[in-house]
Amino acid sequence: MKEVLPQFNSTFSIDCVVFGFDEGELKILLIERNEEPFKDWWALPGNIVEENESLDQSASRILHELTGLSNIYMEQYYTFGDVNRHPQGRVVSIAYYALLRLGGDKALKPISSYAKKANWINVKDLPKLAFDHQKIFDKGLEKIKRRIKHQPIxxxxxxxxxxxxxxxxxxxxxxxxxxxxxxxxxxxxxxxxxxxxxxxxxxxxxxxxxxxxxxxxxxxxxxxxxxxx
Amino acid sequence: MKEVLPQFNSTFSIDCVVFGFDEGELKILLIERNEEPFKDWWALPGNIVEENESLDQSASRILHELTGLSNIYMEQYYTFGDVNRHPQGRVVSIAYYALLRLGGDKALKPISSYAKKANWINVKDLPKLAFDHQKIFDKGLEKIKRRIKHQPIxxxxxxxxxxxxxxxxxxxxxxxxxxxxxxxxxxxxxxxxxxxxxxxxxxxxxxxxxxxxxxxxxxxxxxxxxxxx
DNA sequence: GCAAAAGTGTTCATGATACACCCATGA
DNA sequence: TCATGGGTGTATCATGAACACTTTTGC
CATH class of the missing domain: 1.10.10.10 (Winged helix-like DNA-binding domain superfamily/Winged helix DNA-binding domain)
Known part of the structure; x- marks a missing residue:
């Protein structure tokens, strides 16, 4: 059955804008990439969706691997699919934002190792980001600006x-x-x-x-x- | 370069909820499927994204093939990616809604032929839809309900x-x-x-x-x- | 006693809602 | 002349915006 589907070299990934609030500052979680392309650049945490997981599950998994936390509030908000957004092929990325409580006990306990390090960075002081991640971030911030006016996020x-x-x-x-x-x-x-x-x-x-x-x-x-x- | 990307049998498609307003009624465009799976079922118009087109371009193309019209107002609103939403493999679908002026001169001039026929159907009287298209429609309607309150759509x-x-x-x-x-x-x-x-x-x-x-x-x-x- | 943040009411302007009748036109 | 929809204003209410001083506590 499966060979009925048209196919070309493509895949899809999840990228997450993980917001945290700490001491009056809004921060997001960025990772420093370990691999080409964009080795040593800052990027949003993200990964390829696996065969047997839904998009929501995939997003939760990525967050879990990154922070050790489960049950994080997340929402899908946009899908980015420009032809050349990824230099190695066609990658369509489904973007999620996540919101979590910082401070106190909850330090980051990253499980996966595709990143050299993960850091909380103030949204007012973001470095240059890999791929089209600046665009993804911008849209995510815009989204929660709207959201916070009507939902208890x-x-x-x-x-x-x-x-x-x-x-x-x-x-x-x-x-x-x-x-x-x-x-x-x-x-x-x-x-x-x-x-x-x-x-x-x-x-x-x-x-x-x-x-x-x-x-x-x-x-x-x-x-x-x-x-x- | 391209073989660096992880890969499994997957692809992505666009599905469109095309709204039209005519004589006081809100309708959407449905097609009757010509092929398995869901042969003879009603479905949202949609298609596979091609290698050299962005998501927005793909959505425009699909609408153009279906109606003969260009420059239709469209917006991407959600991406559906449950593992088993398509019986023939992993298909992630990016959903768009479109709004267009009905009545008068603009009859449908379908160009493609993957559908036996296309029909405008009142949203209050929808038949059973193929795949998860009911869910896609529901979310699309919800989206324009919100949108119409703040944007001149x-x-x-x-x-x-x-x-x-x-x-x-x-x-x-x-x-x-x-x-x-x-x-x-x-x-x-x-x-x-x-x-x-x-x-x-x-x-x-x-x-x-x-x-x-x-x-x-x-x-x-x-x-x-x-x-x- | 002072620094630092907590806590508290009133007035005014604006926007939302409720509501009913006369007018113009074509058949 | 009648049926059909076009067009209009006012009063009330609810909500949002502006604005400054006193209280509590730890040092």
Whole structure:
């Protein structure tokens, strides 16, 4: 049966824009390539899709190999297929963005070794990227800018317990503009999806802020999928 | 160089959800398949991407072969890659939606012959579709529902000269809800991107409506890309 | 006591919604 | 003259935007 399909030398890959938020900065995970082409260049983590895995599975696998983490929030957002985007042949790349909580215990534990090293790099300070990865990144950033206005994705970038100021910070960095503190809090709390943990920040040298938690159940109940953050 | 790439029996294709609006109804173009698998089933128009064309080019080509038209408004929106979505092997499909003006002179002039016939079918009355095409359609419809709220895509479904009632109809059918006539007109006109042609409808058996035209230049000037229709 | 961030309300402008009647035309 | 859709305005409500000071805490 299989030989019925038309065929030429082509393949497809996944590339991931992995966003992390740390100390008020939005970063992405870049790897320094070990192999030609673009040896020694910085690139988005990515890999070839294997025969027996779906695209989503492949993206999860790549992230797992890279970070040792599972259950990362990811979404497919665009597919890049210009004829000459890969110097060694026709490679169509399906792009995903991922969001994860940085800081604290979760250091990177890379499993695979196709990269010399992986690094978190501030999105405002990106080096020149291999292939068409700059384009892929740009579109990914644009995507989460839109997304964060209507879906509760900001919480994926924060620890489970967070302060309202940290949350506002995520919005400010992603949207790249200052927001009004009072209006932000009023609006956020008005959705009724933040649970006041009646618990304070620890170890800060100033007034400790209240910790909140995103209440997923309540969110799902109130709004199927739609809201305007 | 080319043999460096990992490879297995796989390929990629484009599938298109081609929307057309006619007499108050939203329709899509379906073809009846001529070949196995799913011979005699209805399916979305689509084809294998060729070696020397980008994804966008491929989508345009497919639409051109199918309709004889060029310069159709299209956008890539999702890529479907489940392992068993195609019974003959691994086929990853990149989905596009297209919008075009129906009615009047523009009958279909199919060029290719992989289909027995192509038909416009009301989206409320779709038959069972081949492969995972129902899923592809669902996601496409969802996409234009969102899109129409922020981008001027409704005009792509109308003739160059249209009445406000026709425009409202497009919104109502895509969003699947009634809108208030006065509020709709007020809002639409307030954007300042509709040009009053000082010309009336012809050949109607009731009061003729004013014809308008979408003013692309003015739109581009006023709003880079963003607006809330 | 001071530095640093937490926390808190009101006013105003704008946009969204609800709602009903007269007008022009062709048959 | 009647059937059909074209065309119009106002009042109310909800939401978003602007804006500054007091409180708490650790050092």
């Amino acid at each position: 900001a919480f994926e970038l924060l620890p489970e317990k967070f302060t309202l100021t940290q949350l506002q910070n995520v919005y400010e960095v992603i949207l790249n503009k200052k927001l009004d503190k009072r209006n932000f809090r009023k609006k956020m709390l008005s959705f009724g999806v933040l649970k006041d943990l009646e618990e304070k920040q620890q170890g800060v040298s100033f007034r400790a802020a209240t910790l909140y938690k995103f209440d997923k159940r309540r969110y799902a109940k109130l709004f199927g999928k739609e809201i305007s953050f | 409704a005009f792509e479904l109308l003739p160059e000269k249209f009445t406000l009632t026709q425009l409202q109809n497009v919104y109502e059918v895509i969003l699947n809800k009634k809108l208030d006539k006065r509020n709709f007109r007020k809002k639409m006109l307030s954007f300042g991107v509709l040009k009053d042609l000082e010309e009336k409808q012809q050949g109607v058996s009731f009061r003729a409506a004013t014809l308008y035209k979408f003013d692309k230049r003015r739109y581009a000037k006023l709003f880079g890309k963003e607006i809330s229709f």
